[in-house]
Amino acid sequence: MGLFNRSGGAKVVVSPTNVTPRQTVTANVTTDKAIDKVRSARLEWGYTNFYQYHWAGRADSVAAAGNDTIWTMDQVGTNYGGDRDTDDWVSVDGEDVPIATGEFTGASSTFRIPSWAPPSSPLIARWECRLTVDRGGRDVDARGEFAVVIGTADVEAYVDPIEVVAGAAETVIDITLGSPVYRAGDVITGQATLTPTIDLPDGDLAVSWQRDRESHPLTRTPGPGNQWDGRIVTLGKRIPLRAGVPVVLPFEIPLPADAPPTATAVHSSLSWFVQARLMYAGFTGHMLERVRSPIVVVNAP
Amino acid sequence: MTAVQPPHPGEPPPPERGLSREERGRDVSEAQAEAEAETSKFKQFLHAMSPRLVWSQAEGYPVVVKQFLQFCLILIYPAWVFAVLVGGLLTLLFYVTVYPLLWVLFWPVRAYQKKNHPEEYAATREKFAKNQTT
Numbered sequence: 001m002g003l004f005n006r007s008g009g010a011k012v013v014v015s016p017t018n019v020t021p022r023q024t025v026t027a028n029v030t031t032d033k034a035i036d037k038v039r040s041a042r043l044e045w046g047y048t049n050f051y052q053y054h055w056a057g058r059a060d061s062v063a064a065a066g067n068d069t070i071w072t073m074d075q076v077g078t079n080y081g082g083d084r085d086t087d088d089w090v091s092v093d094g095e096d097v098p099i100a101t102g103e104f105t106g107a108s109s110t111f112r113i114p115s116w117a118p119p120s121s122p123l124i125a126r127w128e129c130r131l132t133v134d135r136g137g138r139d140v141d142a143r144g145e146f147a148v149v150i151g152t153a154d155v156e157a158y159v160d161p162i163e164v165v166a167g168a169a170e171t172v173i174d175i176t177l178g179s180p181v182y183r184a185g186d187v188i189t190g191q192a193t194l195t196p197t198i199d200l201p202d203g204d205l206a207v208s209w210q211r212d213r214e215s216h217p218l219t220r221t222p223g224p225g226n227q228w229d230g231r232i233v234t235l236g237k238r239i240p241l242r243a244g245v246p247v248v249l250p251f252e253i254p255l256p257a258d259a260p261p262t263a264t265a266v267h268s269s270l271s272w273f274v275q276a277r278l279m280y281a282g283f284t285g286h287m288l289e290r291v292r293s294p295i296v297v298v299n300a301p
Numbered sequence: 302m303t304a305v306q307p308p309h310p311g312e313p314p315p316p317e318r319g320l321s322r323e324e325r326g327r328d329v330s331e332a333q334a335e336a337e338a339e340t341s342k343f344k345q346f347l348h349a350m351s352p353r354l355v356w357s358q359a360e361g362y363p364v365v366v367k368q369f370l371q372f373c374l375i376l377i378y379p380a381w382v383f384a385v386l387v388g389g390l391l392t393l394l395f396y397v398t399v400y401p402l403l404w405v406l407f408w409p410v411r412a413y414q415k416k417n418h419p420e421e422y423a424a425t426r427e428k429f430a431k432n433q434t435t
Contacts, residue, residue, distance in 0.1 A: 056362045059328040062349070063358040093313055116315040216321040221361070224322055266316050 012144030027129040035104040037136035044094035045111040047125040051215040051268035052223030083223040120147040121260030151300035167289030175293040185257035191250040200241040201281040206232040210273040217267045330357035346389045
C-alpha cells in the first residue's frame with residue numbers, strides 16, 4: 001500500500017488578485033485529497049525577480065571585446081549571447097504550516113504587502129504565494145499568483161536635477177514637467193527651455209520617454225542593462241538659438257497604456273525618464289546635446 | 302530619484318539590493334588591469350604579450366570550461382604574440398607614414414583655427430594632452 005498510491009496536488013488561491021502596497025492578501029491552500037507522509041510544509045510570500053546576468057567570464061576582458069560584434073555572432077568560441085535572462089525567487093515573508101499527523105489537508109495565510117513592494121510587471125517582478133511540502137515521496141509545490149499595482153499615493157517623488165547624458169552643454173536644456181508622477185496611458189505634459197550660452201546654428205529639438213532596466217543581482221555578474229526609447233515627438237526643426245535668449249517649447253508625450261511601473265527590486269530595477277535631444281544645423285562641429293529628467297510611472301489611480 | 306515611503310512598523314525591512322555593472326566597476330582580471338594602467342604605449346604592448354594576461358582570459362568560467370579554455374589559450378599563445386606584434390607594427394607604421402601625412406594635410410585647418418579661434422584651439426590641445434596622460 002502506498003507505492004502506487006498517488007498523492008493529490010495542492011492549489012493555492014490568492015485573493016484579491018490585484019492589490020496595492022499596505023493592503024492585505026489571503027492565500028487559501030486546498031488539496032484534492034489529503035497529502036500524506038508529510039515532514040514539513042511551508043508557505044512563502046515573495047516575488048520572482050526577472051533580471052539579466054552575464055553567464056561566465058570577465059565581462060570586460062580583452063578576449064570578450066569581439067563577442068558582441070555582429071560579424072562574430074555565429075562564430076564558435078565567442079561569448080555571443082552571454083548575457084542571459086533569468087529569474088530568482090525573493091522571499092519576503094514565510095511561515096511553517098503545523099503538521100499534526102503527517103497529513104496536509106490545507107492551510108491559509110495572510111500577508112500585508114510592504115510599502116516598498118516592487119510592483120508586478122513582466123520586466124521586474126511576479127508576486128506569488130508558494131507552498132512547499134517536503135514529504136516522504138514526491139514533494140508538492142504549488143503557487144498562487146497575484147499582482148501588485150502602485151498608485152500615486154504609494155510613491156514619494158520629488159523633482160530631480162536634470163542629467164546631461166551627452167553633448168557639450170552649449171545650450172542649457174531645462175525640462176519642466178507638469179507632475180513628477182504619471183500613470184500608464186497618461187500624457188506627459190511639460191515644457192523644454194533652451195538657453196543657448198553662445199550664438200549657435202538653428203536647433204532641432206525632439207523629446208521622448210525612456211525606460212531603463214538595470215540588473216544588479218546579488219551574486220551573479222550583472223548584465224549590461226537595457227534601455228527603450230519611446231517614439232520621438234519633434235518640437236521644432238529650425239529653432240533659432242541666440243546667446244542668452246531662452247526658447248520655451250511645450251510638449252506632450254503619450255505613455256503606453258501597458259507601461260510597466262517604476263520599480264526597485266533586489267536583482268533589478270526599472271526607471272523612467274523624459275529625454276530631450278537637440279541637434280544643430282550644419283556640420284560645424286557642434287555636438288548633439290542629450291539630457292534626461294527622471295519621472296515616476298505608476299499603474300493605479 | 303524616488304523614495305518609496307519609509308517602511309511601516311511591523312513590516313519586514315526591504316531586502317538589500319545588489320550592484321549593477323557600472324557600480325561594480327570594470328570587470329577585468331588583475332593582469333589586464335595592470336596592462337591598462339600602463340601609460341606608455343610600448344609597455345602596454347609588452348604587457349599584452351605576457352602569458353599571465355593571456356592565461357587570465359579564462360578567469361570567471363565554470364570548472365572544466367575554464368581548464369579547456371586555458372588549454373586552448375596555451376595552444377594559441379604563439380598566434381596571440383604574433384597578433385600583438387603585428388598590431389604594434391601597424392601602429393608604428395601608422396605613426397611613421399600616415400600620421401605625418403595627415404599632419405601636413407591638416408596644417409592649414411589648424412593654422413586657421415589657431416588664428417581665428419585661439420581659445421577653442423587651446424581647449425582642443427589641452428583635451429588631447431589630457432587624454433594622453435590618463
